[in-house]
Amino acid sequence: MEARCAKFYEFGNPQNVIKVEHTSIQKPLSGEVLVRMTTRPINPSDLLPIRGAYSHRIPLPAIPGYEGVGIVEEVGPFGSKDLIGKRVLPLRGEGTWQEYVRTSAELAIVIPDSIEDHVAAQLYINPLTAWLICTESLALKPDDVLVVNACGSAIGRIFTQLSKILGFKLIAVTRNDTYTAELLKLGADLVIDTSRTALTDAVMEWTSGRGANAAIDSVGGNAGSELAFCVQPTGILLTIGLLSGQSVNWAKISKATKVHVQMFHLRHWNQRASVQTWHETFDRLLGFIADHSLKLMLPHSHYDLRDVQEAITVAETSSSNRGKVFLSS
Known part of the structure; x- marks a missing residue:
């Protein structure tokens, strides 16, 4: 199976170096899940690496995107099928600016039905x-x-x-x-x-x-x-x-x-946090979202992944500070 992804082969202006192309989807390995992405925000922290801010630790080519939410489509060998169909945050794995992401099953954060995609997609970095x-x-x-x-x-x-x-x-x-x-x-x-x-x-x-x-x-x-x-x-x-x-x-x-x-x-925190601490911390944040004591940015606009250059242009304009720009599927 093939699917779209945004990828850059060199560092530079995101509008110039990001290419949308098709890639083969790899089956999830043992301990992994395959997530079909639905919503991903465009953050400054997504764009800085493209410009080369961390070039010493980013191998090329690379797929950008640290955040996003999606639906588990497949689990690796011997994995629990209970996760199939669940909305999750596929974090600390592959870049999220693609249609499918493989990630660790034990680190996938399950999102309650009461939380909207645009909120869930922003729950990590900030x-x-x-x-x-x-x-x-x-x-x-x-x-x-x-x-x-x-x-x-x-x-x-x-x-x-x-x-x-x-x-x-x-x-x-x-x-x-x-x-x-x-x-x-x-x-x-x-x-x-x-x-x-x-x-x-x-x-x-x-x-x-x-x-x-x-x-x-x-x-x-x-x-x-x-x-x-x-x-x-x-x-x-x-x-x-x-x-x-x-x-x-x-x-x-x-x-x-x-x-x-x-x-x-x-x-650095990710490297030392246990799986239990990882989940407990997200449970705390999800609790704040649920009781409305923490509210995240509303959407400014949504763009298809194939229109990623236009989406980046909008995200970098001052007017978009009143809302997030999302890549949605």
Whole structure:
């Protein structure tokens, strides 16, 4: 059997290097399942590897896509047939931007019928990252203060909702007032629009001069550097992205502020998490979705896999920040 996949043979601009082609579908091996994909989001974290951000550990050719949901069509030899027909997240296996994905049966996350495809498809990268940062990397306690920049982003909204779930205080940093009302409704204690307000002064005033316990930088450049000066000495600044494309001399910033600068990599947690921990963590996130304490991005638009270049173009426009672009089958 043959099916479509999106594939790149060299690193570069995704619109230029991604090709849609047909590939032979391999039968699942023992311990594997074959999943027919139905919905996959387009995330910045999907596009960065295509551009070559992690070229040292991505063999070519490669199929992009870290997230998505699909239906189990087949199980490997001696596998339980109970999974056939179930909707699952086929994670930590092959790239999801293809019609069929083989993945580990024991790592497949079964999705309840009550959760829509577009929600399930977003459950991995951003929610898992945000949850692990808040509960493990930063171990935030009730009334700790966390500052998050680019807070109008998908993951920024999740940090904001987790502040209400876990009880810490969140200062949301944005570049304009577009998302102020929404972020306050989601749980932010303060929203700072840096086009109107000096960031450090506002944080210090709100914290009575103490500074925040921790900060999360998704931007880098001047925005990331300035964020470090909002954190109290011996506090933590966690860097998780580089939206500005401008790197930061974190050693210099750390020395000047006495703030501990760290990086978070989801793959490191994946490598050490047991199968039981993997499932327990997703069960927790699914519980938040079920009781509506955690809401993910609504769809902006859906595109067929064959139209992946057009979908990427839309996903990278600023207007799509109000919703996710999906590759759907």
